[in-house]
Amino acid sequence: MTAFLGPLLARAGGGHSFGGGGSTSSGGGSFGGGGSGIGHGGFFFLPIGGVGGGVVFFLIIVAVIVLIGAAAARRRSLPVQPPFPDEHLGRPTFPSPPEEASMPPAHNEVSDGLAAIQAHDPDFDRDAFIASCERAFFTVQEAWTDQKPEMSRQVMADGIWQQHRVQIEGYQRSGKRNVLEDLSIGAATIVGATSDQSKDTIAIRFLAACADYDVDVNSGKRVRGDKSVDQWSEDWVFQRSSSATTKADGGTMQRRCPNCGAPLDLDLAGVCHYCKAPVMSGSYDWVLARIDQVMGQAV
CATH class of the missing domain: 3.10.450.240 (Nuclear Transport Factor 2; Chain: A,)
Known part of the structure; x- marks a missing residue:
């Protein structure tokens, strides 16, 4: 889950832009608040320490899970496109x-x-x-x-x-x-x-x-x-x-x-x-x- 969360956080940090003809990425994965992003295995992690930081990290994980579940539910509710419109x-x-x-x-x-x-x-x-x-x-x-x-x-x-x-x-x-x-x-x-x-x-x-x-x-x-x-x-x-x-x-x-x-x-x-x-x-x-x-x- 942490490895999955890392790229999302890096994207939210202002690093990636997407064009109509294809995807291009730019920028870094740096974050404010007294620390810098640490690269590891191609992912970026948010350096959060202490009890408060752990709570924040847990809430972020919960929010991501909720968003993923909502997106999946929307996809399931979309009508299936017939092979030949009526x-x-x-x-x-x-x-x-x-x-x-x-x-x-x-x-x-x-x-x-x-x-x-x-x-x-x-x-x-x-x-x-x-x-x-x-x-x-x-x-x-x-x-x-x-x-x-x-x-x-x-x-x-x-x-x-x-x-x-x-x-x-x-x-x-x-x-x-x-x-x-x-x-x-x-x-x-x-x-x-x-x-x-x-x-x-x-x-x-x-x-x-x-x-x-x-x-x-x-x-x-x-x-x-x-x-x-x-x-x-x-x-x-x-x-x-x-x-x-x-x-x-x-x-x-x-x-x-x-x-x-x-x-x-x-x-x-x-x-x-x-x-x-x-x-x-x-x-x-x-x-x-x-x-x-x-x-x-x-x-």
């Missing part, structure tokens, strides 16, 4: 959209925004774009249920994909899998569009329906939710550089590299294995940059 259960959510992925201004007319895009990209086709977005929608949801983030990498921009990957890995650590069963799209509507000097942005609203439940990976048993089909709605924001144009042979949402035309084969950084272009940066073609929930929360 708020992440169910369909993927994206509460912190990347700053660069903004919704089109609310005052913008969709027709005006699409006309601005077509002004520098005459081959842009509204219906073909919506069809591509629907394929991207199913790709992302399949990647989620199958826990294959490399699939959604072919659709998602860097920021939102990192959030998607982290949530998938959270499910994997928990030994669970979220199932989106009987998934269907009831409607897909462009609700916003704009083009400026740096980027084109289109927001498309999906009205979808599915059953949403979790299963234990090992047993296959359902552990959350049920097989009832509920409707929900999300706004998906797609962006690209305003210098990009529609490719005759297709681009990222047609699973082709928009730079070299090869079948879309990416590493997890979003770089084409063939031409080494960072095609998921948005500089080459449309990428999914943001998802906002409109209606329907997982429970």
Whole structure:
């Protein structure tokens, strides 16, 4: 106990300072009151003599024991952090959209925004774009249920994909899998569009329906939710550089590299294995940059 007490007393004497990046210590272990600290075996002891000193020393020991016991009790009372927070259960959510992925201004007319895009990209086709977005929608949801983030990498921009990957890995650590069963799209509507000097942005609203439940990976048993089909709605924001144009042979949402035309084969950084272009940066073609929930929360 004395050996344990020594370093605490030396620290209380003003010798040690601690920084955020690592621990550094400075100063000595000297004490006032007519005596100096005596080093022995790497510890410092308080030179207390006489009956009074013994009482003080005993009281200090009792105080230290009480403090240690209180700290241990506090640690025991803290809730255990679950391996996967409950708020992440169910369909993927994206509460912190990347700053660069903004919704089109609310005052913008969709027709005006699409006309601005077509002004520098005459081959842009509204219906073909919506069809591509629907394929991207199913790709992302399949990647989620199958826990294959490399699939959604072919659709998602860097920021939102990192959030998607982290949530998938959270499910994997928990030994669970979220199932989106009987998934269907009831409607897909462009609700916003704009083009400026740096980027084109289109927001498309999906009205979808599915059953949403979790299963234990090992047993296959359902552990959350049920097989009832509920409707929900999300706004998906797609962006690209305003210098990009529609490719005759297709681009990222047609699973082709928009730079070299090869079948879309990416590493997890979003770089084409063939031409080494960072095609998921948005500089080459449309990428999914943001998802906002409109209606329907997982429970």
